[in-house]
Amino acid sequence: MPKRTTVHDIWSMKKRGEKIPMLTCYDYTSAKILDEIGVPILLVGDSLGMVVLGHESTLRVTLEMMIHHSQAVSRAAKKAMIVIDLPFATYSSSDLPLSLRTAARAMAEGEAQAVKVEGGRRMAPVVGTLVASGIPVMGHIGLTPQSIHMIGGYRVQGRDEEAANRLILAAQALEKAGAFALVLELVPADLAQKISKMLTIPTIGIGAGPDCDGQVQVFHDAMGMFEDFSPRHAKRYANLAPVIRGAAKQYLDEVRAGTFPGPEHSFGGGEVVKSVYGKPAEEEPADPKKTKP
Numbered sequence: 195m196p197k198r199t200t201v202h203d204i205w206s207m208k209k210r211g212e213k214i215p216m217l218t219c220y221d222y223t224s225a226k227i228l229d230e231i232g233v234p235i236l237l238v239g240d241s242l243g244m245v246v247l248g249h250e251s252t253l254r255v256t257l258e259m260m261i262h263h264s265q266a267v268s269r270a271a272k273k274a275m276i277v278i279d280l281p282f283a284t285y286s287s288s289d290l291p292l293s294l295r296t297a298a299r300a301m302a303e304g305e306a307q308a309v310k311v312e313g314g315r316r317m318a319p320v321v322g323t324l325v326a327s328g329i330p331v332m333g334h335i336g337l338t339p340q341s342i343h344m345i346g347g348y349r350v351q352g353r354d355e356e357a358a359n360r361l362i363l364a365a366q367a368l369e370k371a372g373a374f375a376l377v378l379e380l381v382p383a384d385l386a387q388k389i390s391k392m393l394t395i396p397t398i399g400i401g402a403g404p405d406c407d408g409q410v411q412v413f414h415d416a417m418g419m420f421e422d423f424s425p426r427h428a429k430r431y432a433n434l435a436p437v438i439r440g441a442a443k444q445y446l447d448e449v450r451a452g453t454f455p456g457p458e459h460s461f462g463g464g465e466v467v468k469s470v471y472g473k474p475a476e477e478e479p480a481d482p483k484k485t486k487p
């Protein structure tokens with residue numbers, strides 16, 4: 195059984211000055227690839243509402259949706275720590291029992307190892323309550339998409355002195371409440387550097403400059419699969435949308451022309467086919483009627 199990344203590993207990485215990469219992940223197939231190459235943290239982010247489900251914001255995402263996707267990730271990811279976002283309005287400092295029930299379901303049913311909650315100082319009681327129940331919590335400050343209608347738009351946070359101080363106080367309060375790491379989203383690079391130096395827990399930046407202890411990117415942005423908009427802080431490591439378009443177009447052309455399926459994708463009546471799934475024949479389940487005792 196491979197060893198899975200723990201909060202202690204994440205803390206050790208910060209101590210050693212080793213950068214912490216995190217990627218969002220929402221499905222089994224991608225999780226298998228990302229886990230295999232050693233991504234230490236996979237975030238089942240509520241960004242799935244936008245990049246997977248096509249909503250305009252993350253607000254339509256429910257706990258059931260988060261659990262559904264987290265389970266798929268968990269079936270593949272055996273080494274990465276799986277962090278699951280608690281969705282909009284399923285946790286609040288004014289209802290700590292609700293927050294605990296939500297986080298417990300997300301962890302247990304979503305088979306995750308930690309949860310992430312959005313919000314500044316007002317979220318400290320939630321973090322404290324969850325941590326007291328043995329749930330590792332990642333905080334998330336700066337641009338918090340679940341509060342987009344309070345914030346008024348997807349823009350950089352903490353630009354003036356007062357807003358910067360608020361973020362510093364929030365970071366300190368969340369660390370004190372027991373958060374094991376903190377996402378800084380759309381925060382000026384110098385402020386993110388200051389917060390990262392100030393805290394003993396790691397910061398994971400997105401649009402927060404190079405001096406955070408780690409970085410997170412939305413998978414569909416990084417792979418160039420989501421084309422509705424391209425945030426400035428997202429780097430395209432691949433351009434998969436045109437690749438998929440080209441491959442799908444070739445498929446359409448071949449079906450229309452009658453050149454697919456060819457003989458190699460078809461079965462003859464008398465042919466002995468060992469496996470239709472491309473697995474080695476030994477992996478086929480043995481037919482108990484044909485095996486001798």
Ligand code: KIV
Nearest residue numbers: 218239240241377410
């Ligand atoms: O849901 C998400 O993808 C996130 C990241 C942007 C940090 O919260």
